[in-house]
Amino acid sequence: MKEDTKREITINKILRMVAPGTVLRDGIENILRAKTGGLIVIGASEKVLSIMDGGFSIQCELTPSHLYELAKMDGAIIVSEDVKRVLFANTNLNPDHTIPTSETGTRHRTAERVARETGQLVVCISQRRNVITLYQGLFKYVLRDISVILTKANQAMQTLEKYKTVLDQELTNLSALEFEEAVTLDEVTTVLQRFETVLRIKAEIRRHITELGSEGRLVSMQLDELVATVDEQAYLLVKDYMNHGHDVTPHHVLSLFHGMPADDLMDGAKMAKAMGYAPSVNVLEEVVPSRGYRVLNKISRLPQPVIENLVEHFDILTNILSANVDHLDEVEGVGAVRARMIRDGLQRIQEQVLIDRHI
Numbered sequence: 001m002k003e004d005t006k007r008e009i010t011i012n013k014i015l016r017m018v019a020p021g022t023v024l025r026d027g028i029e030n031i032l033r034a035k036t037g038g039l040i041v042i043g044a045s046e047k048v049l050s051i052m053d054g055g056f057s058i059q060c061e062l063t064p065s066h067l068y069e070l071a072k073m074d075g076a077i078i079v080s081e082d083v084k085r086v087l088f089a090n091t092n093l094n095p096d097h098t099i100p101t102s103e104t105g106t107r108h109r110t111a112e113r114v115a116r117e118t119g120q121l122v123v124c125i126s127q128r129r130n131v132i133t134l135y136q137g138l139f140k141y142v143l144r145d146i147s148v149i150l151t152k153a154n155q156a157m158q159t160l161e162k163y164k165t166v167l168d169q170e171l172t173n174l175s176a177l178e179f180e181e182a183v184t185l186d187e188v189t190t191v192l193q194r195f196e197t198v199l200r201i202k203a204e205i206r207r208h209i210t211e212l213g214s215e216g217r218l219v220s221m222q223l224d225e226l227v228a229t230v231d232e233q234a235y236l237l238v239k240d241y242m243n244h245g246h247d248v249t250p251h252h253v254l255s256l257f258h259g260m261p262a263d264d265l266m267d268g269a270k271m272a273k274a275m276g277y278a279p280s281v282n283v284l285e286e287v288v289p290s291r292g293y294r295v296l297n298k299i300s301r302l303p304q305p306v307i308e309n310l311v312e313h314f315d316i317l318t319n320i321l322s323a324n325v326d327h328l329d330e331v332e333g334v335g336a337v338r339a340r341m342i343r344d345g346l347q348r349i350q351e352q353v354l355i356d357r358h359i
């Protein structure tokens with residue numbers, strides 16, 4: 001797994017643990033409001049136990065009010081790995097003082113060092129600054145105010161809506177060109193670049209939603225409605241146009257796009273290379289035939305195995321379009337009725353995209 005992906009998973013896991021709506025977050029918010037400050041370590045691993053000094057063994061259920069009451073005492077609170085029980089309170093932590101830390105106050109220095117030394121998640125609630133900071137290993141994250149994240153999420157959603165409208169129009173135009181057999185690699189890579197941008201904004205909004213926890217439900221519903229099929233559409237487009245002999249899956253190609261710096265996404269030749277085309281290819285002039293997966297998926301009640309059989313039999317969309325009912329009937333899984341359904345379906349789609357296209 002790539003480093004970025006691993007980091008993303010770790011961040012999401014941590015943010016989910018302290019998201020609004022969780023018992024832990026309610027407790028943290030109580031401590032913040034009471035202005036007592038707090039230092040909470042999640043998980044009493046061997047390493048954590050070895051740097052603990054004094055305090056009380058508590059062994060009680062973790063509730064927001066228990067956390068709040070225990071934070072009135074000095075020292076750190078240690079909770080169980082599953083965040084269900086408070087194990088110790090009022091304990092002094094003695095991490096290795098040679099571990100570097102960028103913090104100044106003793107609470108925050110201790111938090112950062114403990115996180116680096118033990119690898120556990122440490123939550124530091126500042127008494128004076130009204131800030132919650134999360135540490136785990138080398139990772140440090142300052143939790144933002146819910147209203148700030150909500151504003152960011154809504155702004156990102158507006159941007160996404162604009163990009164999605166343009167993407168839909170570009171897909172319609174591409175479909176029209178497919179029926180005219182006039183698609184160049186340039187058109188394909190432009191649409192794929194748009195897809196990748198939409199997917200990146202979607203991922204950013206997902207991160208906001210994770211951090212918003214129970215407060216993010218509405219944004220989450222909006223997002224699902226807006227881009228429910230985007231991943232699948234991108235997959236089908238890559239499947240339609242990746243170089244025939246290219247021996248990787250469309251998912252692999254998509255993961256290469258995900259890993260590309262923004263500048264490379266604007267470079268059609270680099271996108272084409274990820275799809276298995278030679279670096280020397282002239283994307284502006286290279287006319288590429290669609291295999292037909294995306295268009296065939298628009299025909300209702302056409303099972304995936306039949307779509308696979310059709311593409312295998314006819315190789316490219318143009319051949320499927322010019323096949324008569326008898327030819328279609330020869331394909332495994334296609335009877336006379338389904339053959340007519342495919343012909344009518346393709347005709348309807350063609351008529352529709354020609355109406356909707358706008359260049």
Ligand SMILES: Nc1ncnc2c1ncn2[C@@H]1O[C@H](COP(=O)(O)OP(=O)(O)OP(=O)(O)O)[C@@H](O)[C@H]1O
Pocket residue numbers: 037038039073074075076091092093094104105106107108109110125126127128129
């Ligand atoms: N090694 C430690 N183990 C456990 N608790 C500690 C440790 N060091 C500091 N603390 C806690 O931090 C409190 C002191 O915080 P201090 O003001 O020095 O830190 P800070 O990082 O500036 O935090 P704040 O922003 O809350 O003031 C102590 O009263 C104690 O509760």
